[in-house]
Amino acid sequence: MEQTERVVVGVDGSPVSMEALAWALRYAEKTGAAVAAVYGWQPPVVYGTAVEAVPGESFTETAERALNESVDAALDGREDLVVERTAALGHPAKVLIEQSKTAGLLVVGSRGQGGIKGTLLGSVSLHCVTNADCPVVVIRAAE
Numbered sequence: 001m002e003q004t005e006r007v008v009v010g011v012d013g014s015p016v017s018m019e020a021l022a023w024a025l026r027y028a029e030k031t032g033a034a035v036a037a038v039y040g041w042q043p044p045v046v047y048g049t050a051v052e053a054v055p056g057e058s059f060t061e062t063a064e065r066a067l068n069e070s071v072d073a074a075l076d077g078r079e080d081l082v083v084e085r086t087a088a089l090g091h092p093a094k095v096l097i098e099q100s101k102t103a104g105l106l107v108v109g110s111r112g113q114g115g116i117k118g119t120l121l122g123s124v125s126l127h128c129v130t131n132a133d134c135p136v137v138v139i140r141a142a143e
Contacts (some may be wrong), residue, residue, distance in 0.1 A: 004032060004033060004034045004035050005031060005033040005034070005104035005105065006033065006036055006102060006103045006104055006115055007024050007027060007028060007031075007033045007034065007035050007084065007104065007105045007106075008036045008038055008096065008099045008100060008103040008105070008106050008107070009023075009024040009036070009037055009038065009104065009106075009107040009108070010023050010036060010038055010039075010040070010092060010096050010106075010107070010108040010109065010124070010128070011037045011038065011039050011067055011071070012039060012066075012070075012092065012109075013066050013069070013070050013072045014109065014111060015141065016019055016109030016110065016111050016139060016140070016141040017070070017108075017109040018070060018074060018109075019109060019139050019141075019142075020107045020108055020109040020137075020139040021037060021070065021071070021074045021107075022066060022074055023107055023137065023139055024037075024107045025074060025075075025081060026043065026085075027082065027105070027107075029081070029103030033104070033105070034082070034084065035081070035082075035083045035084065036083070036084040036085075036086065036103070037067060037070070037071050037083050037084070037085050037086070038086045038087075038088065038095060038096060039061040039063055039064075039066060039067040039070075039085075039086070039087045039088070039092075040088055040089075040090050040091060040092030040093070040094070041059065041087065041088070041089060041092070042089075042090065042091060043059050048079075048130070060087065060089070063087040064085075064087045065137070066087075067085055067087045068087075069122050071083050071085055071091060078093050086099070092124050093123070093124045093128060094126075094133075095125035096108065096124070096128050096132070097127070097128060097132055097133070100128070100132040100133045100134045100136075101133045103133075103134045104134055105134055105136075105137065106128055106132050106134055106135070106136045106137070107136075107137045107139065108125045108128050108136065108137075108139070109122065109125070109138075109139045109140075109141065110125040110138050110139065110140050110141065111141055125138050125142065
């Protein structure tokens, strides 16, 4: 039995991650691949220390809500495409590298908003390109 290709796409709600998700969905339509949207998140940091809790806030629920809102917006009511959804605690680059171990393709957006504006790749996308266990597609933000 032939196994379906799994395409992992990094989602963080930013416009370029939405472009990456749209690209992955178009790719899946053409190839029959399965899409897995992955949202890697970390608790906020204050003065170098992770914030353990904020009254009335669940970081896990916030991450899951952001992921679901992004995927639902990209699907725009379509029911013919199924997207696996994973919100995982951890640095986004590390989470995506781990997910790449079971993927045929990894799709990420690159905001290029790091230390030097206009750089070709952001830190997460650069880490994915150099460390993923599968090919990586980087979607650049529209100028």
